[in-house]
Amino acid sequence: xxxxxxxxxxxxxxxxxxxxxxxxxxxxxxxxxxxxxxxxxxxxxxxxxxxxxxxxxxxxxxxxxxxxxxxxxxxxxxxxxxxxxxxxxxxxxxxxxxxxxxxxxxxxxxxxxxxxxxxxxxxxxxxxxxxxxxxxxxxxxxxxxxxxxxxxxxxxxxxxxxxxxxxxxxxxxxxxxxxxxxxxxxxxxxxxxxxxxxxxxxxxxxxxxxxxxxxxxxxxxxxxxxxxxxxxxxxxxxxxxxxxxxxxxxxxxxxxxxxxxxxxxxxxxxxxxxxxxxxxxxxxxxxxxxxxxxxxxxxxxxxxxxxxxxxxxxxxxxxxxxxxxxxxxxxxxxxxxxxxxxxxxxxxxxxxxxxxxxxxxxxxxxxxxxxxxxxxxxxxxxxxxxxxxxxxxxxxxxxxxxxxxxxxxxxxxxxxxxxxxxxxxxxxxxxxxxxxxxxxxxxxxxxxx
Ligand SMILES: [Zn+2]
Numbered sequence: 048x049x050x051x052x053x054x055x056x057x058x059x060x061x062x063x064x065x066x067x068x069x070x071x072x073x074x075x076x077x078x079x080x081x082x083x084x085x086x087x088x089x090x091x092x093x094x095x096x097x098x099x100x101x102x103x104x105x106x107x108x109x110x111x112x113x114x115x116x117x118x119x120x121x122x123x124x125x126x127x128x129x130x131x132x133x134x135x136x137x138x139x140x141x142x143x144x145x146x147x148x149x150x151x152x153x154x155x156x157x158x159x160x161x162x163x164x165x166x167x168x169x170x171x172x173x174x175x176x177x178x179x180x181x182x183x184x185x186x187x188x189x190x191x192x193x194x195x196x197x198x199x200x201x202x203x204x205x206x207x208x209x210x211x212x213x214x215x216x217x218x219x220x221x222x223x224x225x226x227x228x229x230x231x232x233x234x235x236x237x238x239x240x241x242x243x244x245x246x247x248x249x250x251x252x253x254x255x256x257x258x259x260x261x262x263x264x265x266x267x268x269x270x271x272x273x274x275x276x277x278x279x280x281x282x283x284x285x286x287x288x289x290x291x292x293x294x295x296x297x298x299x300x301x302x303x304x305x306x307x308x309x310x311x312x313x314x315x316x317x318x319x320x321x322x323x324x325x326x327x328x329x330x331x332x333x334x335x336x337x338x339x340x341x342x343x344x345x346x347x348x349x350x351x352x353x354x355x356x357x358x359x360x361x362x363x364x365x366x367x368x369x370x371x372x373x374x375x376x377x378x379x380x381x382x383x384x385x386x387x388x389x390x391x392x393x394x395x396x397x398x399x400x401x402x403x404x405x406x407x408x409x410x411x412x413x414x415x416x417x418x419x420x421x422x423x424x425x426x427x428x429x430x431x432x433x434x435x436x437x438x439x440x441x442x443x444x445x446x447x448x449x450x451x452x453x454x455x456x457x458x459x460x461x462x463x464x465x466x467x468x469x470x471x472x473x474x475x476x477x478x479x480x481x482x483x484x485x486x487x488x489x490x491x492x493x494x495x496x
Contacts, residue, residue: 052098053079054462056424056455057089059104060431064111064398065415068437076109078422081460086418102455102465106430108448111414112173112423112456113368114401117310117331117360120177120192121148123159123481124488136278136342145212150491151181156188158484160195161477167201167366168463168472171425171453174202174405174413176308176360178245178272182213185220189228193240200463200471202423204408206245206272209260211253218256222263229267238421239459241408243308248274249293250284261302270306273297277311278342294319303328306408310360313337313345320350329356329404332396334375336362344382351392358404359396369449372397376445394441426455
């Protein structure tokens with residue numbers, strides 16, 4: 048960075064989003080160190096800061112970076128893999144994910160992270176909340192992910208998916224990995240790392256393990272990150288083994304609350320939805336994954352209407368929130384047989400709720416361009432070719448920005464991609480390394496029962 052002169056991103060239409068929701072035509076954003084210092088017109092800021100490193104948005108849109116509220120970086124090597132066809136969700140877990148995760152080494156964990164994080168930067172995703180599993184390489188796995196996160200320069204909340212499906216020792220190691228990670232994060236000064244306590248799902252976690260994870264969460268003042276009722280199988284297991292539905296079981300264990308992420312929440316009854324509201328628990332919707340797995344559609348509009356915080360994630364399907372938000376919107380139209388429903392609610396999952404979730408976790412005002420806020424912003428190639436103002440920002444977002452490539456990505460004041468050139472990662476090298484490692488990973492995958 049050009050030291051004290053700062054970075055000036057200008058010659059674009061600035062969308063601040065956030066509470067201000069300003070639209071600045073021919074606007075510019077001055078970044079100093081890691082925060083937004085000033086907003087205004089390009090001409091005014093250029094005149095006032097002639098020495099700043101100028102990034103020309105070339106008429107495009109300057110807006111806050113996107114946030115992904117649920118990701119699985121470890122899913123990378125599933126691209127093109129030969130997995131047995133699966134007839135239902137449990138078979139998908141058994142035939143694909145629970146074999147791929149066991150095939151991963153620490154080296155694979157690193158490579159699996161590099162690819163989707165590079166793609167996140169390219170897609171303008173500046174913060175992601177990951178849910179990691181590598182049962183044969185647990186210890187140190189979150190540190191390996193963190194190395195990639197810091198090298199790349201994005202922000203990430205990490206956790207290890209604890210499960211009892213690999214025996215007591217596996218569960219123990221998973222809990223220890225979360226504990227070590229949370230300790231590291233408490234001492235972290237980069238502002239780019241965060242930790243949650245990961246659990247795979249109620250159906251793979253017994254009483255003792257759940258109790259220990261909840262205890263760790265309270266002890267470290269964190270939250271759980273857990274798949275909830277993604278399929279009816281999770282409810283059937285919970286009712287069969289514990290005589291309670293999933294959300295009631297999590298509440299009884301003390302695992303819900305304002306920092307807990309309940310991911311999917313598709314097969315819930317009304318009482319469970321009420322409990323999510325009462326406990327201010329965060330729900331994360333992942334429409335592409337849900338449709339791909341044919342597990343149903345979460346009733347997110349009902350939840351949002353009841354005041355529940357419903358964010359948007361990709362579940363490892365992509366790092367691109369632009370395609371995920373559009374999918375979420377089309378799903379609502381399709382599901383309700385009504386093209387009028389859901390537009391504002393869904394668009395605001397990306398512009399308001401995901402920022403709220405990230406700000407709550409990272410304890411910083413993320414997902415907005417505001418003076419004093421961390422400088423996490425992007426330049427989109429979307430040149431507004433129709434009128435734009437505070438009232439139709441969401442229309443330009445869904446049908447303009449989300450349909451256009453990202454040109455420049457900045458996190459915490461650091462330029463991670465400049466005019467489509469990655470600055471911190473070498474895409475060609477990353478792909479070559481992954482391509483070299485993948486055959487051995489796939490070989491281990493094929494040999495696992
Ligand atoms: Zn997931």
